[in-house]
Amino acid sequence: MLTNGIKGQREDQKPKLVSTDDIKLVLSSLRRSKRRENTLTARRNYALINFLIGTGLRLGELERLTWADVDFDESLIRINESKARRQQSIPLSEAHARELESLGIGNQLVCKYTKQLIYPYYDGIKQI
Secondary structure (H helix, E strand, O other), X not given: OOOOOOOOOOOOOOOOOOOHHHHHXXXXXXXXXXXXXXXXXXXXXXXXXXXXXHHOOOHHHHHOXXXXXXXXXXXXXXXXXOOOOOOEEEEXXXXXXXXXXXXXXXXXXXXXXXOOEOOOEEOOEEOO
């Protein structure tokens, strides 16, 4: 056959988007869990998902985010290694800043200006 060994044209796959209703449902469930349990894990889970949705960060960017990358005074988050391999800044809302600060206090971090990860790994296992 003439077409033997020739790959077919790939159709563009559209990214899978999460609906607004699904986002509201997840946040509502996490908020209830946070209020009911009031554990570090429940607070972290709510803050993590809310932060991802509110900032548009990619998961890899969030995994590498340290306290030194967050400028609370200027309300900015510095992404040192983005998908485009360049440094960029994104705005930090007051609500997200409060969530991060409360998570830092609950996590008993030494200082918010350290290179310590905001969402740390334990025993080599990602907690995200």
